[in-house]
Amino acid sequence: MRISATQRTENENRIRAAMDRLLRGEIPPGGKCDIKTLASEAAVDRTAFYGTRPYAHLRTEFERRLQALQRAGEIPDPREAQISRLKTENAKLKERLTQAGQAIDDLTDFRRQALARLAAQHEEIMRLRDATTGTSHVSHLPSPRTTVIGSCS
The missing domain is CATH 1.20.5 (Single alpha-helices involved in coiled-coils or other helix-helix interfaces)
Known part of the structure; x- marks a missing residue:
């Protein structure tokens, strides 16, 4: 089924709006920052993004922008x-x-x-x-005497 130029423009606008949301990090529950989620969010058949289909250029643009964000250190997902x-x-x-x-x-x-x-x-x-026990020429010194300091006689 063919679509009119107006319908195609509306679809492209929805795709671009969905693309902007995904790249800002507004990922729907259960979705990813990918073509499948982009197609779902824009209510367009996913196959329209591949080969010579009408929105293949938008897939290329989406992937290019996503890669640019990733190179810049930003990951939207x-x-x-x-x-x-x-x-x-x-x-x-x-x-x-x-x-x-x-x-x-x-x-x-x-x-x-x-x-x-x-x-x-x-x-x-x-x-x-053991060596000093048998032939002891070692003399033991007496214990030092303790003196009380401060005592007067």
Whole structure:
């Protein structure tokens, strides 16, 4: 069925209005910022946007404007923005997890080395004590006397 020039103009106006709403982020419930939702919002058959159909140029314009917004860092679809934000957050968390794992490995290695050194030092102390017990030329000093300061005789 053919449509008149007036009907085509009205359809294009509805499509452009729907396009502006979607690109501003006014996404209907259950919709996305895509051609399917654009066609639904404009009450136009989706197939009219493809090939040599009458509104293919509007699909191209919509996709170009959407890509321009995305390059500028704006994502009109809140779900797409959330997905993008979550992917970025996920990558940061993975990096933090990797760093934490490396820190744990480093600290575990440090602990192992410290315990080995302490054990070696303990063995050396015990060896030296045993060596001085039998042939002791070491004399023990008497305990220091405690003096009371401030007493007058």
